[in-house]
Amino acid sequence: MAVTTLIPFGPQHPVFLEPLNIQLKLDEETVVGAEINYGYNHRGMERAMAADFRRTIYMCERVCGICSFFHSSTYCRGMEEIFGIEAPERARHIRIVMMECQRLTSHLLALGHTAEAMGYESLFMQCFREREAIMALANRVTGNRVHYSLNTIGGVRRDITAEQKAEMLKAMDALEDRFAPLAKVFRTDRTIRRRTVGKGVLSRADALSYGAVGPVGRASGIGQDLRQTCYHGLDFRPIVRDEGDSYARTMVRVDETFQSIGLIRKALETMPDGPLTVPAKGNPSGESFTRQEAPRGEVMYYIKAQGKVELERLKVKTPAFVNVAALSAMVPGCEVADIPVITVSVDPCICCTER
Amino acid sequence: MSTHPNAEAIAKIREMSKDNGTRLVTIVAEEYVPGGLELIYVLDAGGELRTVRSRSGLDDEQESLSSVFKGAENMEREIIDLLGARFEGVKGGLFLMPGGVVAPLRRAAAGGE
Numbered sequence: 001m002a003v004t005t006l007i008p009f010g011p012q013h014p015v016f017l018e019p020l021n022i023q024l025k026l027d028e029e030t031v032v033g034a035e036i037n038y039g040y041n042h043r044g045m046e047r048a049m050a051a052d053f054r055r056t057i058y059m060c061e062r063v064c065g066i067c068s069f070f071h072s073s074t075y076c077r078g079m080e081e082i083f084g085i086e087a088p089e090r091a092r093h094i095r096i097v098m099m100e101c102q103r104l105t106s107h108l109l110a111l112g113h114t115a116e117a118m119g120y121e122s123l124f125m126q127c128f129r130e131r132e133a134i135m136a137l138a139n140r141v142t143g144n145r146v147h148y149s150l151n152t153i154g155g156v157r158r159d160i161t162a163e164q165k166a167e168m169l170k171a172m173d174a175l176e177d178r179f180a181p182l183a184k185v186f187r188t189d190r191t192i193r194r195r196t197v198g199k200g201v202l203s204r205a206d207a208l209s210y211g212a213v214g215p216v217g218r219a220s221g222i223g224q225d226l227r228q229t230c231y232h233g234l235d236f237r238p239i240v241r242d243e244g245d246s247y248a249r250t251m252v253r254v255d256e257t258f259q260s261i262g263l264i265r266k267a268l269e270t271m272p273d274g275p276l277t278v279p280a281k282g283n284p285s286g287e288s289f290t291r292q293e294a295p296r297g298e299v300m301y302y303i304k305a306q307g308k309v310e311l312e313r314l315k316v317k318t319p320a321f322v323n324v325a326a327l328s329a330m331v332p333g334c335e336v337a338d339i340p341v342i343t344v345s346v347d348p349c350i351c352c353t354e355r
Numbered sequence: 356m357s358t359h360p361n362a363e364a365i366a367k368i369r370e371m372s373k374d375n376g377t378r379l380v381t382i383v384a385e386e387y388v389p390g391g392l393e394l395i396y397v398l399d400a401g402g403e404l405r406t407v408r409s410r411s412g413l414d415d416e417q418e419s420l421s422s423v424f425k426g427a428e429n430m431e432r433e434i435i436d437l438l439g440a441r442f443e444g445v446k447g448g449l450f451l452m453p454g455g456v457v458a459p460l461r462r463a464a465a466g467g468e
Contacts (some may be wrong), residue, residue, distance in 0.1 A: 046460070098407055210425050321429065322426050325428075325429050
């Protein structure tokens, strides 16, 4: 008679940076089912963020400590739509530059985390060394390492000077040179391939059914990246793979790291002169659905305003909310020893998931 | 035939889901008037954002979309937690624990112990 064992994976586990529980159902060493339990980190932010639209930027940057600038950019674009204004072209370029800087820090964190989960301490530290350089660069440009506080409704609060632009271009050259050998390790190392190829496969059909987005969706053959529509004029093409396994998810992030370096160069080189903001006055009325391609995938803000400082409703859809749920379809059939790497390959963010 | 107040919306989404590539982005829920629930199903169809809306009483039982999109279940569980809405065959308890705050996004929050 087959014996089924239940093993709790988390909420406290060495590979989890935040609390999440996966109840694994095992037949000997093989996973036959998984139930994901949330609720350790819920902060009720949607209600708090709707209290005063003028102060929401401060709070929405704190939904997540990794992709904070994407949250404030999406919120500001949503409010700009309701106000009936558009941020100036220079401000839009600055937003793109800083979003791609933050994507670099996010992908380098995810890659380092993946390396660490496989016992590659040196590779982990080298990824974080490169990440640190970008965070220090963001600090010099915006005054902050994580929460840039650069956005405002109608544009951005600070410019990128000519000296900062030159420094950023130099930093991109250096990162490209130093990341290339690390990318080669992720791409070709025999042990990394054995730990990731064919592990945690998410089929395209399951990815669509769970609504998987970002590198998780693109590694399963969903060729969508919102930068195609948001970054007009920068000749953007998404990176898509068909395998759907942990290796594909890792490789999408590796290739997107190089892609972000290229986008930062293009955005800086094509950045026009001009104002940084347009005024947004009064308390507007209206409704908007705004999306942005964050490092983990699509962030969406629904905003409903009714002529008061309080918003009628503010809904934040984060990529981790759908990507973490898709783990239920990835783990059945896998060995229990592969679960940490599969979980990390999704780049789970519980702050975003639970808000 | 389903008698749920959102049955028409679910049927429309089921039809849209036949187009390969359509995915559910999110479900926005709001108490749009006291005691009234508005569900906005937000879908992505080939890169275009589409919305399907349904309005009913806050305490009416709704049909679940999880038979069409597996990802809908957690979205509905969150709505149960935050607004105290009901979906057939779906339990709450995604984020909020028993004995804690109840339906905090209702206009007159139901409170907790």
